[in-house]
Amino acid sequence: DVKVTQSSRYLVKRTGEKVFLECVQDMDHENMFWYRQDPGLGLRLIYFSYDVKMKEKGDIPEGYSVSREKKERFSLILESASTNQTSMYLCASRLSGTGGFGGNTIYFGEGSWLTVV
């Protein structure tokens, strides 16, 4: 089974702190993603990475950065946390591919609940 592991399930941070959310996948997937989930808005893409050291902005990248130094690890960084970044963060991974079930399916971690006070 594919395993996507997020290092922290629950975090409470202070405004202005630098926050790292870590994600590791064990299936050699090329693509990795960070989503943010808020009530009524569904999941919104923050950043994604096609492969090692390759990253692209998603729909809501402001206030975030990412790092992918190794294929299995994708980190989300909040440079200076703010209260409006209180949310649930979901990491995901996927085989690269252009179609079919195998090339489409995304596998998610369990989520990280971040509260910024």
Next chain:
Amino acid sequence: AQKITQTQPGMFVQEKEAVTLDCTYDTSDPSYGLFWYKQPSSGEMIFLIYQGSYDQQNATEGRYSLNFQKARKSANLVISASQLGDSAMYFCAMREVRGMRFGAGTRLTVKP
């Protein structure tokens, strides 16, 4: 740009009855994939069912089936014989190059 619309913020269903969760989509791509995920209160996203745009038959997975109407651009999830454990958020999604485009979700509550 692709778009996924779920118009039901919340739904209630009696245990053992069937329920349909609505999803409409918009895309200009001739080839696409549609997914449904379940998210219990614990937070993990559980894959339920997949439908490819060229699949001839509607997808089924156990008690889950997908009512795919291509001309109407709808991909409704049908859950038969609802169970208390089906209470959760349900998300419809479409594959994109940049991962997956999600709807806002529907919270399903199953009543005993």
